[in-house]
Amino acid sequence: MSVLIGMATAAVSTVASGALSGAGGEAGRRISERLYGLLNRVRPGETATLPVTEDQCADAVRDLAELSRRSGELAEEVSAWLREATLFAQRMTPTALARPRMLPPSTSVFTDREDVVEWIEALTGEGEGPFVGVLTGPGGIGKTAVAVRGGGRLRELFPDGDLFVDLAGDSAATALTPSDVLARFLEALGVAPDRVPGDEARQRDLYRTLTADRSLLVVLDNAHDDAQVMPLIPASPTSLTLVTSRHRLPRLTAHYGARPRAVGPLSTEDAMDLLVRTVGRAAPDTAVRAVAEGTGGYPLAVCTTGAGLAQREHLSWERVAQDLRREEATPMADSPVRLAYDVSYRELPSGTAAFYRALGAGAWPTITLQIATAAAGVPEDTAREELEHLARVSLLTEVEEERYRFHDAARAHARELAHAEGGLGRTAAAVRRVAVAVLKSTASADHRVMPLRWRLGPAYRGFSARSADAKQALEELSRERENIAAVIRAAAHHGFDELVWQLCEATWSLHLRLGFHAQWIDTHLLGVEAAQRQAEEFGDRRAVGRMRVQLAFAYMGVGRADDAARELADAVAADRSCGHHRGEASAVETAGLLRLRLWKWREAAQCFQEARAIWARVADGDDGFQDKERAIALLDLHTGRAETGAGDFSSALTRLNGALVGFRSLGESGDRHNEGRVYTCLGELHRNAGDLEQALVCLDKAVRIMATEGAWPQHADAVELRADVHRRAGRDTEEAADLEIAAEWYEQNGDLAGAGRVRERLAELSG
Known part of the structure; x- marks a missing residue:
């Protein structure tokens, strides 16, 4: 029983956190909403909300156990959900495929230090691991060179690869956060950037999972203190971690039995x-x-x-x-x-x-x-x-x-x-x-990633509406992200407030697509402060609400729903105070999206309706008027999703059809991508209502649109959803064909969770 409770706890926690952060994608959302349906049946008349805290997750597990005891049919439903959710949780933990080789080459003029190198070589022979060695000494004494030299000699003992990072720990201001390093290491171990968890705790858990059975060499150079290093030590008993620092790190000795060694000058x-x-x-x-x-x-x-x-x-x-x-x-x-x-x-x-x-x-x-x-x-x-x-x-x-x-x-x-x-x-x-140069290049790359999004700031003037190199632009942003964050901090230090918030604005597509939530929160806290100071002087008062909305998304990504809600409330107040209807509507819409993720369907629908009413006040010539029709169509799409969650089939159908008309009315400048999203939602709605033929009609259209638009993640999702409709209709051949299409895309793009889920079902069909 304890094993089952443990499985259920892990499944509920992973599904809930994925629902709040959006990391689980559409598949995670559907599994989350099935959990909502189950929990809603425990206490008729009460409405379940997303379990966010540990206590709430524990309550949800107890409710599932109570539901299982009521009847054999309910027990089977709970077991079916638990099997699917457990597989989802397992697949959300990617299997590391990469064999990183990050250790830099040793210098060709390396001289002496044989006693220290031999000491490093002897570390792995001391009892059970993980083995940790700490080289201390003043700057310039050669700690890095000897760690790299010693590590290079031991490389063959660690067949699963080596990780290296300069922790920049010469001061607290420059030191990398553990979250930043964990994100870098997880990518090196084979985790796709958009699959790296947003918060440090889940990053650490995933890192330990991926390193538990691997034999790795990890070199952590220039550490500032113990707290910076401890989350980065791999869990494997056959791994070796070498740390260099100007400071003594006593907690490493206390917790890991680390062996310290002082490095002195050359003779x-x-x-x-x-x-x-x-x-x-x-x-x-x-x-x-x-x-x-x-x-x-x-x-x-x-x-x-x-x-x-x-x-x-x-x-x-x-x-x-x-x-x-x-x-x-x-x-x-x-x-x-x-x-x-x-x-x-x-x-x-x-x-x-x-x-x-x-x-x-x-x-x-x-x-x-x-x-x-x-x-x-x-x-x-x-x-x-x-x-x-x-x-x-x-x-x-x-x-x-x-x-x-x-x-x-x-x-x-x-x-x-x-x-x-x-x-x-x-x-x-x-x-x-x-700061000006980096703002120009960052804004350009951001625009190429998401050319249609709403943005503030003069840095975006003169850009064309479309771009074909979104993937390359996102790679550029990812490559420069640490420099961008450093530029934001430097600009904030010197009081260049108008550049600080614009730089934050320019990182929107980077963070929305790839996460890096620790950096996102740190920089946007500076962005909020800068925008507020600007608003008190003669700056763009609209920037305050914009920064708070973006910060709220970052908080959602790390599961801090209350912090996100607070920022959104402040954003609404800020935009309302300066009469910025477009910004206010966006903040209210985002508050609705937060409630949507928390299963607060009716509250979400109310937010979307409120945002719609705010948009009605945007007149010709006002900021955002040119995007008004598209924004209202998006709100209809969101409202349809909220009404679907609340079980209002008729209202949801009307709302989604209204969104479809809205997107189609945009003409050549229309939004085919979101039109495809509407068809996917309609297909899911008809499937849930039992109208399988109409579901297939809608999903066929969604699949065609997403393929034409090159929106391959959404294409794969629509194909997988269509396969489920074929399954319910008893069409095994058609289901298998769609599953093969989805599996191929997931595998080609490193989505191991999606590929594993689909291959599991294909195995059932062939068996």
Whole structure:
């Protein structure tokens, strides 16, 4: 019995969370609504609501058990739902197919450290895992290099792959959140971006599930604290996690038995060896020794100094040694790494030095050609040359083609110089140029992903209505998402409020399609604050409601229904206060969608009717008037879905047919995609009412429209729904044909949940 209760609890929890976040898709919605039907039968006269909290899920499980005890027929219905929901929950946990190889290559000039490498190799021989080793030491001491070197030697012991991330933990402001890293790791393990859970707890659970039986090497570089690291340790007893940090991490030792190891400087002889190998030419021992001693044995300082000598053949070793001694004697003398950076910086041409300072204006995770060009205010060709120059002298590291990264010590060095030599005004100007450039490119990509959506802000002026490269544009947004978030934070720090909320607006399609909810919430909290400050001055007062609606969607994605409802109420008030009817209607509509997901059908329908009444006040010339007919048709579609959930068949049929007329009336600029959605809803409505022939008529149209529009996820869903109608009509051949079509699409597009569900039914047919 306890096993069955556990299965039911997991099934109810997964189905409910998927319904609220929308992660389960249409299949998840239908399973959710069947659960609603069952729970509604427990206490006649009471209306069930979506179980969101743990206590509510537990109550729902008890209600299902009570329903099962009433009769054999009801027990069979509950068992059938539980079987389907359990399969759905299992399929919602994707099977990791990928074998990630994220560990970067070891440097060709790696020197000594054999004792530390041997210590790493010995970690896996100490009792039962998971095995965790922590390398600590100051910045530039070589922790990353030795972790990568040791990990590379052990790669063959971990056949399921290796994961690597720079946690950017030199400060709390730059440190990546566990959620951001979990999303990255889950994708590397084979989870499609749109299937990554929205909240950190479910990400962590999925990560542990996917790693429980795998033998993985995980390198977590530059950790800020224990809390950042602990969710990232895989569950497998045969996995090894290497952590590097400037700080001691005692909780890792307490919880995982982590073995700490301090990394110290190189000996003078090893520093001399590394220096000569980096420079690539010999020199008198006395001169090499003098330079090596000036670096303090810090490998980063050695390599930076050596790179400068390698680039300037006429720069004497004696001169470099003197410069290091002179810098060390100054009142501002810091670590050997800082001294080496000072020496390298003083050897830069004036233009390159100014370029270097400009790059330090913000904590960009990676420096692209676009960011460099904007930050320095130079042409692309100049930026490209300067980036290559800084990489040659080891002030930057090229991580991909035309994509660079600062070591955190170099970023701090460049930032200090930018403030000291350029002042806050020049730094702020560089940040503003970057923010403007990133806003332009992000808005362009967002528009290409969703050309028909409503959007605010002057960044969208002049875009054409249609675009054919939505998939590529979404990939661009995903690739740049961490930089975009950093730009939003930098713009907020410098008070560029009008850019902050517009940047948030431009990430709408990224977050709506791919999630990344932790980033979504963090950036849009800044967006709300920026929009409010703007509204109090002379900015676009409509932005407040817009930011709150988008933040509400983020909260829905992580299951925070109450927070979402609060933001939507505030959005309605904000739009109402500035007379923005379109925004108010959108906020009320979204409140209806939230209630729809919570099974509050009649409340949802009331919201949609209220939004319809607000749209009636939008007159010719008002914001949104050109989209009025389409918006009202969408509201009819939503209302039809709400009335379907409430069991009002006749009203739902009338409403959906009205939506169909509305979308058709749009002419050449119409919305065939949503017309297809209406036909799918009509097909489902007729199927539920037992009119199978009419259901097939509607679903045939839905399938044709979605295929013509290239809306393949919706096409596969309509085909699968049509297969169910064939099943109810006893048409096994037609059902099997549709299931094969759906299965092929799901498999080709990495939807393992859909493919598994369909293949399960095909197996039943063939058996």
